[in-house]
Amino acid sequence: MRHILAILLENEPGSLSRIVGLFSQRAFNIESLTVAPTQDNSLSRITIATRGDEKILEQIVKQVNKLVDVIKITDITERKHIERELLLVKVAAMNDKSRTEVKRITDIFRGDIIDIGKQIYTLQLTGNAEKLNAFIEVLTNETEIIESVRSGCVGIARGEKALRV
């Protein structure tokens, strides 16, 4: 099962290394990872998408908590939450028909065209992983994907619950 873990930790050199090292050392899976400082510059927030059964998840959460830098970790997927990811994708748009179709697909998904070239469009889309996956699948059927980059997902709990110090 897929889980999204949000980790709040001290923003110190080496902190991220410890998290990644831990996942590597214990053979835990990292599907995606994103990190940035929070509104409090002394804190970093890391979001990791991982897969595993209940027992593995329990170990991951405990092992991450054990790291001295880590203040809190929560499994966002445990309750109602919002998940978002950013996708930038460069597609071939060789002729009129292709360009029209790509624009239509992008509009349907509520994405944006953020760059155009002689033979390419670069598209931007945000949403949850499912939506991004669907977008890529539809694009693949229509044209050639030249390059794509995903940011990895971030998530936040719905309602009053918050991950904070």
Added chain:
Amino acid sequence: MTTELFSGAEMVVKSLSALKVKYIFGYPGGSVLDIYDAIFQQDEIEHILVRHEQAATHMADGYTRATGEVGVVLATSGPGATNCVTGIATAYMDSIPMVILAGQVASSLIGNDAFQETDIVGCTRPIVKHSFNCRSLQDIPDAIAKAFYLANSGRSGPVVVELPKDILIPQNKETFSITTDVKMRSYNPTVKGHPKQIRKAVKTITNAKKLVIYSGGGIILANASTLLTKLVETLNAPITNTLMGLGGISGTHENFIGMLGMHGSLEANKSMANADVILALGARFDDRVTNNVEKFCPNATIIHVDVDPTSISKTINAHIPVVGLVDIVMQQMLDELAETNYTKNEAALTLWWQQIHLWREVKSVSYIQEGDKIKPQRVVEAMYKITNGEAYVASDVGQHQMFAAQYYPFAKPRQWINSGGAGTMGFGLPAAMGVKLAFPDKHVICITGDGSIQMNIQELSTCSQYNIPIVIIMLNNRSLGMVRQWQDMVYGGRHSSSYMESLPDFIKLAESYGHVGIKIDTLEELDSKLEQAFSIKNRLVFVDVLVDEKEHVYPMHIRTGAIDDMWIKKGVKA
């Protein structure tokens, strides 16, 4: 009035003094010359110069295991630091509190593949509790204070502090202040057990008919031996120790049923396998204990008390987990037992002990004296007798280590000093040296083999320099005994690289360092020569005992079997 100013190097030494450090175990080098200069100009802390940085880590480790104080290691950058890696891993696996001060090249050179540069923080990341990179001299006191705090709290462990050369120089001086009362918002180990869990645990214990207490290294680290003994006696429960937990309860206590696990006693393993409740205190269900996890103690309700939540339900599922310091939790349990007016179920206990006595009758931990070769077990028995069971025994790794664990019942905690988790050969001699430094008036034995002793034999020189009169008892079977045993049992007796060729004349070697060498070749001379060895108090005595190389360690777990599937003797199952 001028406020006194101190250089980074001086701050290192002042910080250690403030934390009441008595010894630094280390080896100098380019990156740490300023620290060595500062050490030279004070006399509160004594520096012990080893002959290899690995020995510095093991010596600090042995000192710590015996005293409970945080051990301190000082090494230079590059190879000095990398030589510490094995020792740091050894401490990490056994949760030993240690602070390693690692020199580093100047900040401007970091990342440039400079001379003697190694990313020691990067190298040791998986084998430390935490590490600190100091970037300016103001960082130093705080980093060292935090390092000590982390090393010795919650689940203890080694902490590395990296000190680049340029922040240590005498040209930059600042005022010094240190907070030894450390608070960290990201680090708050649980101290007390959750009251609901305590009640649940005690209720389960009260209703148990076949309770076994399984305790490990956590009891030793928490100095919880007295409470453990009280709990055992209150419940009249059988108690077994892991290799790391020996001495947690006296080895001669009537409730002690021996060490459990791969080379544990039959009664210990059988009791675990047949228990209806297992109370695990400061032990982690390591693979040397459990054997096949799928077959582990199927009828037992498991209560697991540990300060580290990651150890709970990691290998074996705990039915009642209790996170907290093991001494605090045991006191909570004793209080709850008193509160609920606990009385022993005498009928059930009688039946249970009757069964345990039957298993004891098998005398699984025993050996047969056939022929006139000295049996290694016999040497340990003699050692025990001569020292009244009161010696500190630091062991290396292998068959001799298992024999020492089986045949020397330790009366008190912190007497038994061995690398259990990592199984590091070469640990014994420097560890014994660290212990002797802490307890100069006690018998300190290094029990070792002809393989292990050679890994840090250069430390015989350190022993001369600081006059460290330990007794080294080397069980000489001219082999890597444990490897040879496995090769006998599993590889058709093909002794691939397990025979020690070109052994030195150990007696001459010891004498060349100014020590006493005693050779024991026959059974007749064993006791008298050992007595002689132990009677020499002011010089190191190296005893080379010729033992039977064919001897195997028994009992032994049968691979893929349950915890109580054991070989009692060659070819004989339990």
